[in-house]
Amino acid sequence: AQKVTQAQTEISVVEKEDVTLDCVYETRDTTYYLFWYKQPPSGELVFLIRRNSFDEQNEISGRYSWNFQKSTSSFNFTITASQVVDSAVYFCALLQGGGFKTIFGAGTRLFVKA
Amino acid sequence: EPEVTQTPSHQVTQMGQEVILRCVPISNHLYFYWYRQILGQKVEFLVSFYNNEISEKSEIFDDQFSVERPDGSNFTLKIRSTKLEDSAMYFCASNFQTGRETQYFGPGTRLLVL
Numbered sequence: 001a002q003k004v005t006q007a008q009t010e011i012s013v014v015e016k017e018d019v020t021l022d023c024v025y026e027t028r029d030t031t032y033y034l035f036w037y038k039q040p041p042s043g044e045l046v047f048l049i050r051r052n053s054f055d056e057q058n059e060i061s062g063r064y065s066w067n068f069q070k071s072t073s074s075f076n077f078t079i080t081a082s083q084v085v086d087s088a089v090y091f092c093a094l095l096q097g098g099g100f101k102t103i104f105g106a107g108t109r110l111f112v113k114a
Numbered sequence: 115e116p117e118v119t120q121t122p123s124h125q126v127t128q129m130g131q132e133v134i135l136r137c138v139p140i141s142n143h144l145y146f147y148w149y150r151q152i153l154g155q156k157v158e159f160l161v162s163f164y165n166n167e168i169s170e171k172s173e174i175f176d177d178q179f180s181v182e183r184p185d186g187s188n189f190t191l192k193i194r195s196t197k198l199e200d201s202a203m204y205f206c207a208s209n210f211q212t213g214r215e216t217q218y219f220g221p222g223t224r225l226l227v228l
Contacts, residue, residue, distance in 0.1 A: 033216075043203055044222060045222075047219070093157075095213070095214075095217075096213070098213035098214075099170075099212070100145070100169055101162065106156045
């Protein structure tokens with residue numbers, strides 16, 4: 001069975017702090033894809049990153065970075081120097097290779113206070 | 115950049131009424147999906163659709179739900195007799211190739227059943 005766990009329900013930080021959102025996944029497949037989406041208060045899902053199971057390289061995009069570790073089945077997301085506009089719900093998600101459905105975690109609500 | 119669009123953005127209906135949610139996927143995409151997000155909860159897969167057939171559906175997608183691609187551009191989700199618990203945000207998504215590509219999500223339709 002496939003599963004995505006985001007143990008942090010809510011995180012509150014002060015602007016300019018760094019914050020890491022945790023994601024742990026379960027799958028028996030050797031080929032799979034991991035995603036992070038941002039859901040601002042307006043409700044849409046904003047795609048942030050996709051990682052395939054064969055590529056464990058970490059990635060940095062501006063203030064965002066992702067740490068993929070197959071050994072611990074984790075795909076964590078770090079925001080450096082957080083800003084108020086980063087306040088949103090963040091979802092980690094898993095797609096089985098060759099599969100149709102993306103499985104989402106429960107989401108982590110991030111509050112960034114000025 | 116091409117986007118998935120959805121109409122209406124909000125819909126209010128009475129319990130027992132039929133609703134049709136509409137989506138226009140990205141034009142060259144071949145695979146289409148519906149997901150649901152009950153307020154404050156995770157995003158859940160409902161159904162995937164390819165070549166005018168359902169390719170996979172979840173246990174949520176019971177006989178009250180149906181999907182259709184009535185023409186070359188629209189993809190619809192019909193709920194025959196809405197229940198209070200159908201109140202949710204419904205997301206349409208599409209991609210060109212399933213099982214490996216990112217699914218591109220529309221902005222969602224917020225459905226409220228009274």
